[in-house]
Amino acid sequence: MTWTSQFGKACGWLLQKIVNGLALSKISPNTLTFIGLLINVLAAFFFGYARAENYVRMFLYAGLVIIGAGLFDMVDGRVARQTNQVSVFGAFYDSVLDRYSDVALFFGLLVFYARGNRYFYVFLVAFVMTASLMVSYTRARAEALIGSCKVGFMERPERIVLVILGALCERWDMMPAALWVLAVFSTITVIHRIRYTYLETERRKLAGISA
Numbered sequence: 095m096t097w098t099s100q101f102g103k104a105c106g107w108l109l110q111k112i113v114n115g116l117a118l119s120k121i122s123p124n125t126l127t128f129i130g131l132l133i134n135v136l137a138a139f140f141f142g143y144a145r146a147e148n149y150v151r152m153f154l155y156a157g158l159v160i161i162g163a164g165l166f167d168m169v170d171g172r173v174a175r176q177t178n179q180v181s182v183f184g185a186f187y188d189s190v191l192d193r194y195s196d197v198a199l200f201f202g203l204l205v206f207y208a209r210g211n212r213y214f215y216v217f218l219v220a221f222v223m224t225a226s227l228m229v230s231y232t233r234a235r236a237e238a239l240i241g242s243c244k245v246g247f248m249e250r251p252e253r254i255v256l257v258i259l260g261a262l263c264e265r266w267d268m269m270p271a272a273l274w275v276l277a278v279f280s281t282i283t284v285i286h287r288i289r290y291t292y293l294e295t296e297r298r299k300l301a302g303i304s305a
Contacts, residue, residue, distance in 0.1 A: 153260075
């Protein structure tokens, strides 16, 4: 067994212990989802509160807080399954609050760059925020028409990892690079999903399959 598989097994064991504890506490999975949103709002506050003299430290705090929020994002579904509380509304609620979490993080970055008069990056963050929402929207709208649209690779986990890397490595001014990657590949993902949905609807039209 390699050390990476051992590490993965240890992380899985620890995560399951956390899930077991939360399941015993009888806390609602939807409550865990909401707590995750609040933690992301705290990270957004650290982004927005950052100044030229302390932004490295504030971004570090934000990155660590986002990692903490990610823990709640990982356990809410597991707790729901373990306690037999899986529901259609729970999946919908989780998806909606994920969008609010994303917007909160980018809004914090908007405030940071606006306070520093770095207006190009204000525009870039606004574009990334829009593109990120469109990645989610195009999939949701497409799946209402064609059943499945899982194409594209800039999903929420990838976006969050890039934001975390940008925050933790801000000493080397990595956030702008992360934003550029998000802007480009989120846009590519949206275009990919539009094209896939077009091709699939045309195929169904030719085959006489109703949406």
